[in-house]
Amino acid sequence: MTSVSRPTRIIDAHTHLFPPEIVRDRAEFLERDSWFGQLYASPVIVMVSPEEMIASMDEAGIEMSVICGWPWRDPGLCRIQNDFLADVHARFRDRLAWLAIVNPLAAGCAEEIERCANLGASGIGELNADAQGFAWEEPAILGAMVEACRACDVPILIHCSESVGHAYLGKGTATPDKILRFLEACPDSRVIAAHWGGGLPFFEMMPEVARLTTNVVYDSAASTYLYTRNVFHVVEQLVGSGRIVFGSDYPLLNQKRFLGRTLTSSLSQAGIADVLANNADRIFKLTRNT
Numbered sequence: 221m222t223s224v225s226r227p228t229r230i231i232d233a234h235t236h237l238f239p240p241e242i243v244r245d246r247a248e249f250l251e252r253d254s255w256f257g258q259l260y261a262s263p264v265i266v267m268v269s270p271e272e273m274i275a276s277m278d279e280a281g282i283e284m285s286v287i288c289g290w291p292w293r294d295p296g297l298c299r300i301q302n303d304f305l306a307d308v309h310a311r312f313r314d315r316l317a318w319l320a321i322v323n324p325l326a327a328g329c330a331e332e333i334e335r336c337a338n339l340g341a342s343g344i345g346e347l348n349a350d351a352q353g354f355a356w357e358e359p360a361i362l363g364a365m366v367e368a369c370r371a372c373d374v375p376i377l378i379h380c381s382e383s384v385g386h387a388y389l390g391k392g393t394a395t396p397d398k399i400l401r402f403l404e405a406c407p408d409s410r411v412i413a414a415h416w417g418g419g420l421p422f423f424e425m426m427p428e429v430a431r432l433t434t435n436v437v438y439d440s441a442a443s444t445y446l447y448t449r450n451v452f453h454v455v456e457q458l459v460g461s462g463r464i465v466f467g468s469d470y471p472l473l474n475q476k477r478f479l480g481r482t483l484t485s486s487l488s489q490a491g492i493a494d495v496l497a498n499n500a501d502r503i504f505k506l507t508r509n510t
Contacts, residue, residue, distance in 0.1 A: 223484045229497040231506065232285040232475060234346075234377075234414060234441035234467025235273065239304035243267045253292055255351035259390050268471045270308050274315055280476035283497070284314070286467075286504060288377060289321025291348035298322055299332065306339040317506050319343045319377055323352045325361060330368035337372035342504035344369055345377025346414055350392035357398040359405035366406050375410035375503055377439075380418035388445060396420040403432045411436045412465065412503065415446065421455045433459075437503060439467035444478065452495070453486035461491025465500045 242249050246267070250257040259265065268276070277285055287305055292298045298321045305318035320336030322329045322344060333344060344365070349356050356378070359366075369376055383395040396418050403411065413420055417438050423429045438459070443451060455464055468478040487495060501507060 224487055224489045224492045226281070226483060227493040227496050229493075229501075230280075230282045230479065231466065231497045231500040232277070232282050232468050232470060232479075233412075233465040233500040233504070234439050235285045235287050235470040235475075236267075236290065236472070237270060237273060237287050237305065237308065238267050238290065239300055240269075241300075243269075249297075253294065253297065253351075255291060255293070255348065255390075266471050270312060270316060273470065274312065276470060276475050277315065280479050282475060282479070284506060285316055285470070286342060286500065286506075287316055287318045288346040289319050289344075291321060291346060291351040291379065293323055293352050295323050295326040295328065295332070298326075302332070302336050302339075302341070306336065306341070309340050313340075317342045317504060319345045321345070321347075322365065323354075324365035325352070325354050330364045333365065333368040333374070334372055337374055341374065342506060343375045343377055343412070345375075345412070346379050347376060348379040348392060349394045349398075350381075351379075355398070356394055357401040359402045362402070362406075366409055369410075370408065373505075375412055377412040377414055380413050380415050380420065382415075382418045382446065384419075385446070394418065396423055400429065400432055403436065407432065407435070409435065410503070412439055413437070414439050414441050414467070416440065416443070416451060416455065421459050424458055437463045437465055437499060439465045440482070441467040441469035442472060444473060444481065449481055449485040451485075452482060453488075456487055456491055456495075461488065461494045462499060464491075464495045465503065466496045 302320045309318045320341040381392040381394045
């Protein structure tokens with residue numbers, strides 16, 4: 221694989237942190253939320269502190285990370301997560317940005333989005349239909365969430381799933397056809413489709429799909445579980461480097477190792493700075509929120 225020169229700034233646009241009470245009392249929350257229970261039942265799946273995340277970033281040479289909210293079904297747990305991430309951002313404003321989490325079906329969803337935007341949230345997500353009990357292919361029920369995100373000018377990070385390939389914990393069923401139903405109904409929504417959109421960029425060779433995805437960017441989270449490293453080059457050729465953001469899914473994946481894989485992925489030299497920093501800075505308006 222051909223390496224590219226490392227850009228001066230690197231932003232990891234997809235990471236995860238949990239409040240200390242959840243880290244400390246993991247067993248309690250395994251029972252309170254079934255999706256968390258599926259993915260974090262094994263003690264091998266680690267959770268880290270903000271300080272450990274920053275140490276990982278320093279080792280990898282990453283300037284800033286964007287922390288995603290966990291897709292709790294209970295809006296009370298969403299609020300606990302949001303309060304924690306708002307506090308983390310306040311303490312490490314120049315290193316850690318954050319996305320708020322809501323259940324789109326919950327009463328008060330719009331008010332929580334507005335509250336979190338006022339606390340400095342850079343977006344909403346990682347929303348997960350399977351975890352939170354809604355359906356992307358039924359966009360009418362998501363109207364309050366969509367309108368609140370538009371009013372607050374924040375993008376939506378969506379957990380996406382492949383319709384083919386191997387099964388794995390957390391895969392889910394948010395496949396490209398379902399995401400396209402949402403995009404068709406909500407064309408003005410700014411969307412980050414996690415995990416390469418479940419393969420959605422490959423369908424952009426179809427003109428009718430390309431017309432629906434003009435406001436979509438794709439993140440690379442968990443790539444090593446899903447694709448060969450050529451995925452960066454192929455998606456760049458299909459949609460352009462301006463619609464890809466580097467995301468590791470740390471601590472699920474090691475930031476330094478995954479960054480090294482990205483730098484040797486045959487991305488173009490012209491596009492590497494956009495993928496590794498500029499796009500995330502623009503989409504999440506990180507300069508505004510630091």
